[in-house]
Amino acid sequence: MASDFSFDVVSKVDITLVDESIANAMKEVINRYDFRGSxxxxxxxxxxxxxxxxxxxxxxxxxxxxVLLTRLSKRNIPLKNFQPGKVESALGGQARQVVKIQQGIPVDKAKEMVRAIKDAKLKVTSAIQGDSLRITSRSKDELQTVMNFLRGGDFGVTLQFDNYR
Known part of the structure; x- marks a missing residue:
């Protein structure tokens, strides 16, 4: 049995579900009266x-x-990871908006999480690994406490927990 237990904190969006949601949203847009001729x-x-x-x-x-957010939420896709840009004018008198999908935890958010864990004085070690955060401890109970602590905090991204060992 391992002496240390760990898990990864990640923030992922399933791209195939997003693609299916966009297809469903386009079907709805085609059929809606207020979008006719637009x-x-x-x-x-x-x-x-x-x-x-x-x-x-x-x-x-x-x-x-x-419409897009409605279709995404019906598929249980985390909406916090979608960051809309400003509406800008495009060619031909049209309007355009770019929505960025946040994959992974940004470094500043990861540092904020590490700082919050240290301030809570939990007996774990945390390491930033690219776009994820690795939490390690000798006790599984401490890891579950950290999970509940992170679920309770608002860090601006949706968190999932992976590789629980």
Missing amino acids: NSEITFDKKENFITLLSSDDYKIKALYD
């Missing part, structure tokens, strides 16, 4: 992890974003 579309760049909303004006962009 040339509204949602495109998804899987490699760069961003979604582009394109429509005739900023009001339709907001409605398009609401």
